[in-house]
Amino acid sequence: MPAVFKKKLETHRRQGRTNPLIWLAAILCTIIAIGVVIAGIVVFIAYLVIHPRVPVISISNAHLDLLRNDYAGLLQTQLTIIVRARNGNAKAHATFSDITFNISFQGQGIALLVADSFQVPKNSTKDLNYVVQSSSIPLTPDQMEKVDYSWKKNEIAFDFKGNARTQWRIGPVGSVKFLCRLNCQLKFHPLNGSYIPNRCTSKSK
Structure with missing residues:
Protein backbone atom coordinates (compact mmCIF):
# COMPACT_ATOMS: atom_id res chain seq x y z
CA MET A 1 0.00 0.00 0.00
CA PRO A 2 2.73 2.59 0.74
CA ALA A 3 4.35 1.87 -2.65
CA VAL A 4 1.04 2.45 -4.47
CA PHE A 5 0.50 5.74 -2.61
CA LYS A 6 3.96 6.96 -3.57
CA LYS A 7 3.38 6.13 -7.23
CA LYS A 8 0.10 8.07 -7.27
CA LEU A 9 1.76 11.06 -5.60
CA GLU A 10 4.57 11.20 -8.16
CA THR A 11 2.04 11.01 -11.03
CA HIS A 12 0.14 13.93 -9.58
CA ARG A 13 3.30 16.03 -9.38
CA ARG A 14 4.19 15.35 -13.03
CA GLN A 15 0.73 16.44 -14.16
CA GLY A 16 0.97 19.73 -12.24
CA ARG A 17 4.10 20.99 -14.04
CA THR A 18 3.64 23.98 -16.44
CA ASN A 19 4.75 23.48 -20.01
CA PRO A 20 7.93 25.54 -20.71
CA LEU A 21 6.34 26.92 -23.90
CA ILE A 22 3.59 28.50 -21.83
CA TRP A 23 6.18 30.18 -19.61
CA LEU A 24 8.03 31.41 -22.71
CA ALA A 25 4.84 32.83 -24.20
CA ALA A 26 3.99 34.59 -20.93
CA ILE A 27 7.47 36.13 -20.74
CA LEU A 28 7.27 37.34 -24.36
CA CYS A 29 3.84 38.90 -23.77
CA THR A 30 5.16 40.65 -20.68
CA ILE A 31 8.16 42.02 -22.58
CA ILE A 32 5.90 43.30 -25.39
CA ALA A 33 3.51 44.93 -22.92
CA ILE A 34 6.39 46.65 -21.13
CA GLY A 35 7.79 47.84 -24.48
CA VAL A 36 4.43 49.35 -25.47
CA VAL A 37 4.12 51.15 -22.13
CA ILE A 38 7.69 52.50 -22.38
CA ALA A 39 7.09 53.71 -25.96
CA GLY A 40 3.92 55.49 -24.85
CA ILE A 41 5.75 57.15 -21.98
CA VAL A 42 8.55 58.27 -24.31
CA VAL A 43 6.06 59.82 -26.75
CA PHE A 44 4.25 61.56 -23.91
CA ILE A 45 7.48 62.94 -22.43
CA ALA A 46 8.65 64.09 -25.87
CA TYR A 47 5.31 65.83 -26.37
CA LEU A 48 5.66 67.62 -23.02
CA VAL A 49 9.23 68.65 -23.83
CA ILE A 50 8.23 70.06 -27.22
CA HIS A 51 5.17 71.72 -25.65
CA PRO A 52 3.81 72.69 -29.08
CA ARG A 53 1.03 74.95 -30.20
CA VAL A 54 -1.71 73.03 -31.95
CA PRO A 55 -1.70 73.48 -35.76
Missing part, protein backbone atom coordinates in the same frame (compact mmCIF):
# COMPACT_ATOMS: atom_id res chain seq x y z
CA VAL A 56 -4.56 75.66 -36.97
CA ILE A 57 -6.26 76.70 -40.18
CA SER A 58 -7.82 80.13 -40.56
CA ILE A 59 -9.09 82.66 -43.07
CA SER A 60 -6.34 85.25 -43.45
CA ASN A 61 -8.05 87.33 -46.13
CA ALA A 62 -10.83 87.29 -48.73
CA HIS A 63 -12.55 89.41 -51.35
CA LEU A 64 -15.96 89.44 -52.97
CA ASP A 65 -15.07 89.77 -56.67
CA LEU A 66 -18.60 89.48 -58.02
CA LEU A 67 -22.14 89.54 -56.66
CA ARG A 68 -24.97 89.72 -59.17
CA ASN A 69 -28.63 88.86 -58.82
CA ASP A 70 -31.52 89.37 -61.23
CA TYR A 71 -35.29 89.53 -61.10
CA ALA A 72 -35.52 85.88 -62.09
CA GLY A 73 -33.98 84.93 -58.74
CA LEU A 74 -30.59 83.83 -60.04
CA LEU A 75 -27.43 84.68 -58.08
CA GLN A 76 -23.89 84.74 -59.45
CA THR A 77 -20.86 85.26 -57.28
CA GLN A 78 -17.10 84.99 -57.27
CA LEU A 79 -14.94 84.90 -54.15
CA THR A 80 -11.22 85.01 -53.55
CA ILE A 81 -10.33 83.24 -50.30
CA ILE A 82 -6.96 82.78 -48.65
CA VAL A 83 -6.81 79.92 -46.14
CA ARG A 84 -3.74 79.91 -43.92
CA ALA A 85 -2.28 76.77 -42.33
CA ARG A 86 -0.14 77.62 -39.31
CA ASN A 87 2.35 75.39 -37.51
CA GLY A 88 3.36 77.08 -34.25
CA ASN A 89 5.66 74.23 -33.24
CA ALA A 90 9.29 75.35 -33.25
CA LYS A 91 10.67 71.80 -33.09
CA ALA A 92 8.65 69.71 -35.55
CA HIS A 93 7.19 69.93 -39.05
CA ALA A 94 3.41 69.57 -39.39
CA THR A 95 1.57 67.67 -42.12
CA PHE A 96 -1.90 68.81 -43.22
CA SER A 97 -4.12 66.34 -45.07
CA ASP A 98 -7.78 65.48 -45.89
CA ILE A 99 -8.50 69.17 -46.48
CA THR A 100 -12.11 69.95 -47.43
CA PHE A 101 -14.13 73.18 -47.23
CA ASN A 102 -17.74 73.95 -48.16
CA ILE A 103 -19.05 77.40 -49.09
CA SER A 104 -22.77 78.11 -49.10
CA PHE A 105 -25.25 80.97 -49.02
CA GLN A 106 -28.47 80.62 -47.09
CA GLY A 107 -28.21 76.84 -47.35
CA GLN A 108 -27.47 76.90 -51.10
CA GLY A 109 -24.18 75.19 -51.92
CA ILE A 110 -21.71 77.28 -53.87
CA ALA A 111 -18.46 75.32 -53.98
CA LEU A 112 -16.45 72.48 -52.48
CA LEU A 113 -12.77 73.34 -51.92
CA VAL A 114 -10.08 70.69 -51.49
CA ALA A 115 -6.30 70.55 -51.34
CA ASP A 116 -3.62 67.88 -51.54
CA SER A 117 -1.58 66.99 -48.46
CA PHE A 118 1.28 69.33 -47.71
CA GLN A 119 3.85 70.00 -45.00
CA VAL A 120 4.40 73.22 -43.09
CA PRO A 121 7.92 73.73 -41.68
CA LYS A 122 8.64 74.46 -38.03
CA ASN A 123 7.10 77.67 -36.74
CA SER A 124 5.84 78.63 -40.19
CA THR A 125 2.71 79.10 -42.32
CA LYS A 126 1.43 78.14 -45.77
CA ASP A 127 -1.36 79.89 -47.68
CA LEU A 128 -3.94 78.20 -49.88
CA ASN A 129 -5.37 80.58 -52.49
CA TYR A 130 -8.84 79.80 -53.81
CA VAL A 131 -10.83 81.62 -56.49
CA VAL A 132 -14.42 80.42 -56.27
CA GLN A 133 -16.77 81.17 -59.14
CA SER A 134 -20.32 79.90 -58.88
CA SER A 135 -22.75 79.13 -61.64
CA SER A 136 -26.17 80.76 -61.50
CA ILE A 137 -27.74 79.80 -58.18
CA PRO A 138 -31.58 79.75 -58.08
CA LEU A 139 -32.89 81.55 -55.02
CA THR A 140 -36.20 81.23 -53.23
CA PRO A 141 -38.29 84.39 -52.74
CA ASP A 142 -37.12 84.53 -49.13
CA GLN A 143 -33.47 84.26 -50.18
CA MET A 144 -33.99 86.97 -52.81
CA GLU A 145 -35.30 89.29 -50.09
CA LYS A 146 -32.21 88.60 -47.99
CA VAL A 147 -29.92 89.43 -50.92
CA ASP A 148 -31.77 92.70 -51.50
CA TYR A 149 -31.50 93.50 -47.80
CA SER A 150 -27.76 92.71 -47.94
CA TRP A 151 -27.34 95.29 -50.70
CA LYS A 152 -29.22 97.87 -48.67
CA LYS A 153 -27.19 97.42 -45.48
CA ASN A 154 -23.99 96.79 -47.50
CA GLU A 155 -23.17 93.51 -45.78
CA ILE A 156 -23.53 89.92 -46.95
CA ALA A 157 -22.38 86.68 -45.34
CA PHE A 158 -21.41 83.27 -46.70
CA ASP A 159 -21.09 80.12 -44.59
CA PHE A 160 -17.65 78.53 -44.61
CA LYS A 161 -17.22 75.08 -43.07
CA GLY A 162 -14.53 72.43 -43.31
CA ASN A 163 -11.78 70.49 -41.67
CA ALA A 164 -8.25 69.20 -42.06
CA ARG A 165 -6.17 66.53 -40.36
CA THR A 166 -2.81 67.54 -38.95
CA GLN A 167 0.09 65.48 -37.69
CA TRP A 168 3.44 66.04 -35.98
CA ARG A 169 6.18 63.47 -36.15
CA ILE A 170 8.07 63.15 -32.86
CA GLY A 171 11.38 61.60 -33.89
CA PRO A 172 11.30 57.85 -34.57
CA VAL A 173 8.98 57.00 -31.67
CA GLY A 174 5.60 58.20 -32.81
CA SER A 175 3.35 61.06 -33.87
CA VAL A 176 0.66 63.38 -32.55
CA LYS A 177 -2.52 63.83 -34.60
CA PHE A 178 -5.28 66.43 -34.51
CA LEU A 179 -8.50 67.19 -36.38
CA CYS A 180 -8.97 70.89 -37.17
CA ARG A 181 -12.57 72.01 -37.68
CA LEU A 182 -13.49 75.36 -39.20
CA ASN A 183 -17.00 76.81 -38.99
CA CYS A 184 -17.56 80.51 -39.53
CA GLN A 185 -19.05 83.18 -41.77
CA LEU A 186 -17.27 85.18 -44.43
CA LYS A 187 -18.71 88.70 -44.41
CA PHE A 188 -18.26 91.30 -47.15
CA HIS A 189 -19.30 94.78 -48.17
CA PRO A 190 -21.01 94.03 -51.51
CA LEU A 191 -20.66 97.62 -52.76
CA ASN A 192 -16.86 97.35 -52.99
CA GLY A 193 -16.27 93.65 -52.29
CA SER A 194 -14.06 94.25 -49.25
CA TYR A 195 -13.76 91.57 -46.59
CA ILE A 196 -15.02 92.25 -43.08
CA PRO A 197 -12.37 90.63 -40.84
CA ASN A 198 -13.62 88.38 -38.08
CA ARG A 199 -12.14 85.57 -36.05
CA CYS A 200 -12.31 82.55 -38.33
CA THR A 201 -9.89 80.01 -36.86
CA SER A 202 -10.19 76.27 -36.49
CA LYS A 203 -10.77 74.34 -33.30
CA SER A 204 -8.74 71.19 -32.80
CA LYS A 205 -9.36 67.92 -31.02
